[in-house]
Amino acid sequence: MFEYHGWVTVRESAGPEDGEEFxxxxxxxxxxxxxxxxRARQIGGHGLVDVRWINGEPFLHLGGFGNHRDPGIPAFFREVGARAPGSYGLLYVHDDEDRAHPDGFVVHRMVRGRVxxxxxxxxxxxxxxxxxxxTA
Structure with missing residues (x-):
């Protein structure tokens, strides 16, 4: 079982956005x-991968529940950070095939594009x- 829920505030940089070059x-x-x-359209699959502009700011939302591990989801989360190095967000993943955390969630934390x-x-x-x- 592979469950994931996440969000990203997509930003090109962590600098102020009110400059003359706005x-x-x-x-x-x-x-x-x-x-x-x-890339979100390519990832698609069995879950939610949604990019939306809200009040002039872009946001990415992810969510899904599959029968098996999907390494493409955390990879896409990292890719967004690499493409948009001012971005921040969280991705919670529960993967029962993860030997280190089979009964728990792992938090992927993005700050300034780094995960x-x-x-x-x-x-x-x-x-x-x-x-x-x-119970048996």
Missing amino acids: VVEQARLRRLVAGIEE SEQADALLSPCVPVVEDPW
């Missing part, structure tokens, strides 16, 4: 986001925190 920066950001949208991973402390371990144990 129109040029917005055009560059729109081209950058168009590339992410194209790090850490074990989750809020929803893990899945049994008994979010699910009851199986």
Whole structure:
């Protein structure tokens, strides 16, 4: 089982966006986001991969639940950070095929486009925190 939920605020840089070059920066950001949208269509699959502009800012939302591991999801999350190095967000993944964390979520944390991973402390371990144990 492979469950994932995440979001990214997509930003070209971590710098202020109110400079004199705002129109040029917005055009560059729109081209950058168009590339992410194209990749999102390719990833698609069995879940939600949605890029949306809200109040003039681009956001990526991810969510899904598959029978087996999908390494393309965390890879896409990292790719967004590489393409848009001012981006930030979180991706929670529960992968029962992950030998290090079979009963817990792993948090992929993006800050300034760089992704790090850490074990989750809020929803893990899945049994008994979010699910009851199986009874025979």
